[in-house]
Amino acid sequence: MNIVIIGAGYVGLTTGACLADLGHGVTCVDLDAERIAQLVHGRMPIFEPGLAELVRMQAAAGHLHFASRPDTVVPLADVVFIAVGTPAREDGDTDLTHVEAAARDIALLLRSEALVVLKSTVPAGTARRIRQLIARRRGNSDIAVASNPEFLREGSAIADFLGADRIVAGADDEASRALLEEVYEPLTGNGIPLVSTSTVNAELVKYAANAFLALKIGFINDVANLCERAGADVSDVARGIGLDKRIGTAFLMPGPGFGGSCFPKDTRSFVQTGRRLAARQHLIEELVDKNEARKRELARRIIREAGDKPAGKTVAVLGVAFKGNTDDVRESAALTIIPLLQRAGLKVRAHDPKARAAASEYLEDVEWRATAYQAAERADLTVVLTDWAEYRDLDLRRLSGAMAGQTLVDFRNVFEPSEVIRHGLRYVSLGRPPMA
Ligand code: NAD
Ligand code: UGA
Numbered sequence: 001m002n003i004v005i006i007g008a009g010y011v012g013l014t015t016g017a018c019l020a021d022l023g024h025g026v027t028c029v030d031l032d033a034e035r036i037a038q039l040v041h042g043r044m045p046i047f048e049p050g051l052a053e054l055v056r057m058q059a060a061a062g063h064l065h066f067a068s069r070p071d072t073v074v075p076l077a078d079v080v081f082i083a084v085g086t087p088a089r090e091d092g093d094t095d096l097t098h099v100e101a102a103a104r105d106i107a108l109l110l111r112s113e114a115l116v117v118l119k120s121t122v123p124a125g126t127a128r129r130i131r132q133l134i135a136r137r138r139g140n141s142d143i144a145v146a147s148n149p150e151f152l153r154e155g156s157a158i159a160d161f162l163g164a165d166r167i168v169a170g171a172d173d174e175a176s177r178a179l180l181e182e183v184y185e186p187l188t189g190n191g192i193p194l195v196s197t198s199t200v201n202a203e204l205v206k207y208a209a210n211a212f213l214a215l216k217i218g219f220i221n222d223v224a225n226l227c228e229r230a231g232a233d234v235s236d237v238a239r240g241i242g243l244d245k246r247i248g249t250a251f252l253m254p255g256p257g258f259g260g261s262c263f264p265k266d267t268r269s270f271v272q273t274g275r276r277l278a279a280r281q282h283l284i285e286e287l288v289d290k291n292e293a294r295k296r297e298l299a300r301r302i303i304r305e306a307g308d309k310p311a312g313k314t315v316a317v318l319g320v321a322f323k324g325n326t327d328d329v330r331e332s333a334a335l336t337i338i339p340l341l342q343r344a345g346l347k348v349r350a351h352d353p354k355a356r357a358a359a360s361e362y363l364e365d366v367e368w369r370a371t372a373y374q375a376a377e378r379a380d381l382t383v384v385l386t387d388w389a390e391y392r393d394l395d396l397r398r399l400s401g402a403m404a405g406q407t408l409v410d411f412r413n414v415f416e417p418s419e420v421i422r423h424g425l426r427y428v429s430l431g432r433p434p435m436a
Helices: 010-021 033-040 051-060 097-107 126-138 157-162 174-183 199-230 234-242 263-276 282-305 333-343 356-360 372-376 396-402 417-422
Strands: 002-006 025-029 064-067 079-082 115-118 144-147 167-170 194-197 314-318 347-351 381-384 407-410 426-429
Touching: 002 010, 002 097, 010 025, 010 051, 010 064, 010 157, 025 033, 033 064, 051 064, 051 157, 079 097, 079 174, 097 115, 097 126, 115 126, 115 174, 126 144, 126 199, 144 167, 144 174, 144 199, 167 174, 167 199, 174 194, 194 199, 199 234, 199 263, 199 282, 263 282, 282 333, 282 381, 282 407, 314 333, 314 372, 333 347, 347 356, 347 372, 372 396, 396 417, 417 426
Parallel strands: 002 025, 002 079, 025 064, 079 115, 115 144, 167 194, 314 347, 314 381, 381 407, 407 426
Antiparallel strands: none
């Protein structure tokens, strides 16, 4: 099939490269001409493990192309995916400006047999509204709009796409359904379940899935607080509950509050949809507030660990990305926590394997270091905020030797407590009693 993808970000590029890998001819269109120029020259605008190699391979094989305008490529397309950003508006609702602009851009270019598919995360009813928008522009309603939400995670995007737990295909007519099924046949033919449903159902699946996953994280963060008071260990509690198949072990890692480009905005949007349709999502409303409060509470905890007079002390922050394996800092806990530490007078030295450039746009007066050990050099305390695999492998003797102070605050529970204290450090982690 001939597929065009509008938006070459994390989702658009991954979708494009993977669909090319599955045998389709794909062109990724992005109005960011610099991004397209980079891609044409084999350079990746984002860090996503394995994606650079897959993009280069598919481009070299002639299966994947790039364009900064839709004009010449959309008229040849069987299916056009829209995978542009859907950020949160000030009031928490989803800003559909980019989706609407993309729909307007392509409306007059589409063949009448072509199908438009919304890959972006959009609120219930958007596919139907975009269908009307395109119909108004074309002066007829020949173009159908389907909904095919994406469930990939940054950091494991390719594996998540090609090995998805399920594909959700929302369509409101048989022809659209058949086209979508054809796109994904290489995956469903290999046993990946297809949830074939209406567009509004598909749109709600996406928000409900993210809200539920975020709830699991909010829940385990609360349980971690309880474990600290009860002298219990949250990792054992999480494993103990997670092995019940109805609960599942995934997404039960306590942390400094969920971040990223999706959970925070999607939970807020879900809340707004609930309010608009008079079916309030009280659980998620509370979750959103608690998640923000958690970031501030953990900042206070770090300040307390810095002693009675935190002003002038140095804290080494390991990790500013919203999670490991990504250079993305959108809504990362570090962006809330670091300024609060600075406001308390702490000097912040930081390290991140990939996210320094992105974080530098939001953070001021941070001394960046090239390695975790350099960041910890003469630091009064070291704080882990991102679960990068390389932090797990740190030589704790070397880290402890580099620091002036003795406290290691680990808000990702990357270390084994007994290992940390064996190296002479005081260890503060989540959901486990402090150890010295
Ligand atoms: P992104 O910001 O990384 O990329 C969006 C791209 O779209 C940008 O490169 C931008 O220049 C381009 N763009 C915007 N308007 C355009 C237009 N009119 N024409 C052409 N290009 C245009 O966004 P993302 O993280 O890939 O997210 C895209 C959507 O997918 C969002 O709705 C998001 O909620 C959803 N989603 C994201 C993830 C994720 O892990 N990032 C996972 C699942 C779903
Ligand atoms: C999340 C979902 O996992 C994807 O299924 C979804 O497609 C995507 O949002 C989206 O809609 O865009 P992502 O944001 O890439 O993916 O990252 P996650 O791995 O889900 O992590 C989100 C946040 O929760 C991170 O800050 C992470 O550190 C935190 N988290 C995750 C925890 O604190 N504990 C956990 O057990 C899991």
